[in-house]
Amino acid sequence: MSGIPDRLQAVENAIVAACREAGRAPGSVQLLAVSKTFGPDAVLAAVEAGQHAFGENYVQEGVDKIAALAGRGLAWHFIGPIQSNKTRPIAGHFDWVHTVEREKIAVRLSEQRPEALGPLNVCVQVNISGEASKSGAAPGEVAALAEAVTRLPNLRLRGLMAIPEPVEDFAAQRAAFAAVREIFETLRGRFGPDFDTLSMGMSADLRAAILEGATIVRVGSAIFGSRTYDK
Template sequence: MTSIADNLGSVTRRIQKATLAAGRAPQEVQLLAVSKTRGPDELRLAAAAGQTAFGENYLQEALDKMKALADLEDLEWHFIGPIQSNKTRDIAGQFHWVHSVDRLKVARRLSEQRPAGQPPLNICLQVNINREASKSGCTPEDLPELAAAIAELPGLSLRGLMAIPDPDQPDGDLRQSFRALAHALENLRAGEPRPGPLDTLSMGMSDDLEMAIAEGATIVRVGTAIFGERHPGS
């Protein structure tokens, strides 16, 4: 049975190989360990192996892990799940990044509730790149207007875009989905005034991270390849 440390090493090598194949530097891509449903002990093992950035989908579960791992001061917490309006205060106060902002109401709440002593909250706008009815995310057409409005919010820093393309589509279509998100970011960068740093593309997971990196991903969200298959029902 491979260990979490071994798995992290394997994923890191995959990222390095993919970035070199794409003519990019390995440090251009950050590994985000998707740790939903994983226990604090598993995260502690990953942290001992050098992993610092963890992505959580469920607020209360994440808050419990933050408390259990409070002695590890260098951890970086990313919220990557759907955001309920009544949960924004804790998300704004406890996380370093939010990848799943898809509407202005939520963005305003996150900005207003970001504690004054903390730097602006790093956010990505989630784009429903394949227009799936079951997926969250703004439409590509609504993206420029939403980005411009969010740029006016003082508590937020718009770092880029996130998408969860349909994993069941053919590889050629999946690559086109990643490419479409990259083009959407390029279009935002070309706007005046530029609505934020716009240096981040959060896309790619365990099965398709190489393809995502080839199309410009700067954060890949990997869970199964690090922690193994989730238990049934989790």
């Protein structure tokens, strides 16, 4: 755990540098620390270094960590694929969901969200690269799905999320993120001031994502180190 503060600082420095390059305020980009497969102790080390927003891909693992770290004022984001039989614990424990790709899932999240928690913040996931192996709505389906989310009483539509196909070419990285941003900007006036979030960019393409307007970047191993296992 001793390396987490230094790695977290390095990622924050990279975000600041990319924001300056883009002519943006550093505070316009939120770092989401992806803590999947790392235990509460690792999360706590990041918390003590100043990090308060965490992303989880696996439902039960995330729920267990949320319980273990309750009362610390943390924000928990679900960023993994959503199975229909997992919507209830997601709706009951998380503050954000980035991966809504079907109206059926959105309806279940709304129906199962405890009213005492307030609306669940939701991003529609866009399959911008058209990969068969990737989750997300096709670009042409995003507007209708986003509209459906706005009609659900216990959800708050916040924006779009995307995981483009990994490429090393920087121009190609920017092009994929620019395509997501164009969809976002097309919809922004339609959905009002709450529609303010572009969740895109990870360790390998963080700079390109910020240059193209990301407001949340999702970074895991660059903060917590190499994962010893995956599910």
